[in-house]
Amino acid sequence: MTIEILYKELNVLITGGAGFIGGCLIRRLLNNRKLNIFNLDKLSYASDLRGIEECDEFKKHCLFKVDLSNFEETKKSVLIADPDIIFHLAAESHVDRSIENSKPFIESNIIGTFNLLEVARNHWNHLDKKRKKNFRFIHISTDEVFGSLGKNGYFDENSPYDPRSPYSASKAASDHLANAWFHTYDFPIISTNCSNNFGPYQFPEKLIPLTILKAVEDLPIPIYGNGENIRDWLYVEDHVDALIQIINNGEIGKKYCIGGNNEKTNLQIVNNICSYLDKKLNKNYSHKSLIKFVVDRPGHDKRYAINSNLIKKELNWKPKHSFEDAMNKTIEWYLNNKRWCDNVKNKSNYSGERLGISKSKI
Numbered sequence: 001m002t003i004e005i006l007y008k009e010l011n012v013l014i015t016g017g018a019g020f021i022g023g024c025l026i027r028r029l030l031n032n033r034k035l036n037i038f039n040l041d042k043l044s045y046a047s048d049l050r051g052i053e054e055c056d057e058f059k060k061h062c063l064f065k066v067d068l069s070n071f072e073e074t075k076k077s078v079l080i081a082d083p084d085i086i087f088h089l090a091a092e093s094h095v096d097r098s099i100e101n102s103k104p105f106i107e108s109n110i111i112g113t114f115n116l117l118e119v120a121r122n123h124w125n126h127l128d129k130k131r132k133k134n135f136r137f138i139h140i141s142t143d144e145v146f147g148s149l150g151k152n153g154y155f156d157e158n159s160p161y162d163p164r165s166p167y168s169a170s171k172a173a174s175d176h177l178a179n180a181w182f183h184t185y186d187f188p189i190i191s192t193n194c195s196n197n198f199g200p201y202q203f204p205e206k207l208i209p210l211t212i213l214k215a216v217e218d219l220p221i222p223i224y225g226n227g228e229n230i231r232d233w234l235y236v237e238d239h240v241d242a243l244i245q246i247i248n249n250g251e252i253g254k255k256y257c258i259g260g261n262n263e264k265t266n267l268q269i270v271n272n273i274c275s276y277l278d279k280k281l282n283k284n285y286s287h288k289s290l291i292k293f294v295v296d297r298p299g300h301d302k303r304y305a306i307n308s309n310l311i312k313k314e315l316n317w318k319p320k321h322s323f324e325d326a327m328n329k330t331i332e333w334y335l336n337n338k339r340w341c342d343n344v345k346n347k348s349n350y351s352g353e354r355l356g357i358s359k360s361k362i
């Protein structure tokens with residue numbers, strides 16, 4: 001799938017392109033020779049450019065090492081990139097880190113989004129008529145802004161906001177800013193709220209890569225609380241498909257909820273990974289014996305689940321990958337890229353130990 005060419009060449013600015021989802025999007029867009037790709041990223045602990053550097057078209061990628069909380073630097077980057085399309089993915093993204101220290105989340109996710117919106121709006125105002133009409137700003141957000149579901153029901157485009165963690169509160173604030181810039185200034189924004197992603201190049205502090213690496217290294221696999229919390233998992237390539245459908249055919253001012261329709265408890269996810277590794281590595285014990293139930297995350301949302309009917313119906317999107325195939329691919333990727341994992345962990349001084357509360361329950 002490629003972005004349709006509205007006119008000769010398009011300049012595409014991706015914020016957070018050195019992160020997990022932004023990197024996947026850039027790798028995909030680099031296949032399209034008519035797109036000039038600009039990546040604005042502060043290059044934090046969660047960043048890594050190796051995935052992009054492996055692409056043949058890597059040289060077409062232009063990196064700005066810029067922190068969105070710096071207005072002047074953001075302005076300069078937008079001026080140079082001269083974008084027709086902006087995908088805004090840059091954010092502090094890990095809930096546990098937001099509980100430990102929320103300030104970077106306010107600075108990046110709220111102030112950073114405000115700065116980008118202002119700079120982008122000014123840029124858009126000065127475009128010629130044709131470019132102005134075709135300009136799009138895609139604001140990428142999460143289902144976590146809607147809070148926590150009980151046993152039944154789904155989040156959709158009309159769900160009320162009810163964020164519970166500093167991370168989700170900061171993302172909710174950024175969603176409200178994006179919405180306000182559309183209504184107040186007619187700034188051509190489309191917003192998305194997506195469920196939990198998984199796949200290659202995800203920083204190993206999130207549940208799936210952390211579990212794989214802990215299991216491979218025979219280290220305890222921490223499960224918060226009783227492991228019954230539910231997430232709706234989506235393979236990252238399917239999320240990127242959705243973003244491309246949205247840029248091609250999405251309606252300005254609309255929001256699209258994106259989910260995988262793969263609800264799993266955390267315990268199911270961890271057991272699934274352990275079973276795969278049991279077969280693959282053939283050790284003389286089960287990796288499930290490494291599972292350790294630890295004290296729960298404060299404010300731990302019970303269940304997320306997305307109703308994606310709107311994007312399915314209007315934009316003809318649906319996930320192409322089955323959960324099982326995508327999960328197996330992901331596990332294989334981490335097994336084959338142990339060096340990448342060691343490098344990102346070393347670079348960030350991240351030990352894989354949980355931040356914040358770490359007292360074990362057992």
Ligand code: NAD
Pocket residue numbers: 015016017018019020021022040041042043044045046047048066067068069088089090091092093094107108109112140141142143171193194195196197198203
């Ligand atoms: P990530 O943590 O892997 O990458 C985020 C990138 O943004 C990093 O490279 C980081 O350096 C950059 N960044 C952060 N603050 C910045 C700033 N102030 N200035 C410039 N760059 C900055 O995150 P991800 O998982 O790739 O998530 C990308 C986006 O998608 C985020 O907005 C997140 O809220 C959203 N999202 C993620 C998921 C998921 O499951 N990972 C699900 C739904 C939505």
Ligand code: TYD
Pocket residue numbers: 094095096196205206207208210222223224225229230231266297
């Ligand atoms: P995470 O990957 O941090 O994503 P999010 O908090 O954005 O959903 O966590 C996914 C789920 O896994 C969440 O319910 C918390 C839980 N979890 C654990 O049980 N153990 C862990 O070590 C981690 C990182 C998460």
